[in-house]
Amino acid sequence: MDEKIPTDMPLKADTEQSPRYVFIINPIAGNKNKKRIENTVLRAFAPGEALVVYSESQGHAQKIASEFVQKAVPFCIAVGGDGTVNEVASALVNTETVLGIIPAGSGNGLSNCLHIPHVVKQAIEVIQNNYIRTIDAGKLNDQYFFCTCGIGFDALVGHDFARGNKRGLPGYVRSALKQFIHYRAKKYRLKTDGQKQKVRAFLITIANAGQYGSNFYISPGAKIDDGLLDICIVKPFPKAAVLPLGIKFLGKRIDRSPYLEVIRGKKVTLQGRKNKQYIHYDGEPIVVRGKIKIQILPGALKVVAPESVKPRITIRRKGIVRSHLSESKTA
Incomplete structure (x- = not known):
């Protein structure tokens, strides 16, 4: 099922402001300049609308995403490769928080399947368009x-x-x-x-x-x-x-x-x-x-993806x- 999330969802008051988009960056994934990605992200959104967080070790991206799911943040965006995407997505299974992806790894399997552009600015535009798809998740034992x-x-x-x-x-x-x-x-x-x-x-x-x-x-x-x-x-x-x-x-x-x-x-x-x-x-x-x-x-994960893919x-x-x-x- 596809849906469009409204873009006028109100943020909390400035003293308790919660970001709408949380970008979780793996600093060692792939060979893209992560600081440049951070700057591009922050320029693309209004002040306070986006937050950038860096993961520090294996499993940390999932922990970060889980914390923001508890805060009901609408979007968590994985910036990295397949491992980073898996960690963030695993925290979002069967929740209302939507996965976004900026491909920045070596394989980029899921983003390729979703036809998400590898150019950072274009991937951000996909996220800003807020077109949501519901996809399946697999489970291997407990993973x-x-x-x-x-x-x-x-x-x-x-x-x-x-x-x-x-x-x-x-x-x-x-x-x-x-x-x-x-x-x-x-x-x-x-x-x-x-x-x-x-x-x-x-x-x-x-x-x-x-x-x-x-x-x-x-x-x-x-x-x-x-x-x-x-x-x-x-x-x-x-x-x-x-x-x-x-x-x-x-x-x-x-x-x-x-x-x-x-x-x-x-x-x-x-x-x-x-x-x-x-x-x-x-x-x-x-x-x-x-x-x-x-x-x-079936239908365990919400993802933001290009709208026009046939x-x-x-x-x-x-x-x-x-x-x-x-x-x-x-x-």
Whole structure:
């Protein structure tokens, strides 16, 4: 559901004035000049209307956002990459406070899916327009995610990538090539909306949005407001298929590959053969023991986004798409 928040919401008296917009900046995300972003933000709003706060450590952005949710601030804006966006958004789930984003990281997955401009002034204009969309949130055990989470090769790459000093797509590709040399597909037990199966997979990604970040798409047909998760199973493939698969990932055509199977559902349970498992959510690597429980939370987050974006129509040709909520079909 989309809505327009009125722009004339009154502020409190000067002695107790509360800002309408709180910008939470991660000072170490990406390579944009954060002081310049702060100055651009403060010039774009009336005095007292916007407040800029800097996060100081991992988890701090979520704590800051939670405090302002308690104060009923209408908008909390994440200024950073996917990790910063995840922290701020996690504090806003099932609240009336609206998420805004100024992309300033290396991946910028959610902002890309929402078509938010990367130019700071243009992103601010989107926020000032106050056009609100309601989107879904995913939940991995007790952790929220908004783009993707998963297990297998991409999770292992995510852990290696986090230890490196090269950010962005080049750093991710470097980690992927390093891990690919010795990596082998793994066996998993998967349950989707009660339907059990055993799979051997190179990776399994649970997608709320279509991409990991950097426009690297795992499920081009995924929608962030349909109340469904796309369970993307990349099957074992010959080494000769690596380059064609990489091109399909970057070209939003991975859903045309015979090595990808997509199942749609609302609740997922996933377990590998080992108790200790490498997982990723919105680019953040973690280690989980035992079963992984994932579910979709429909309409759990309000976000400010461009108003004029038209729905994307995706034509599938070769990939297999199944849903446990409706009739199976081959695309």
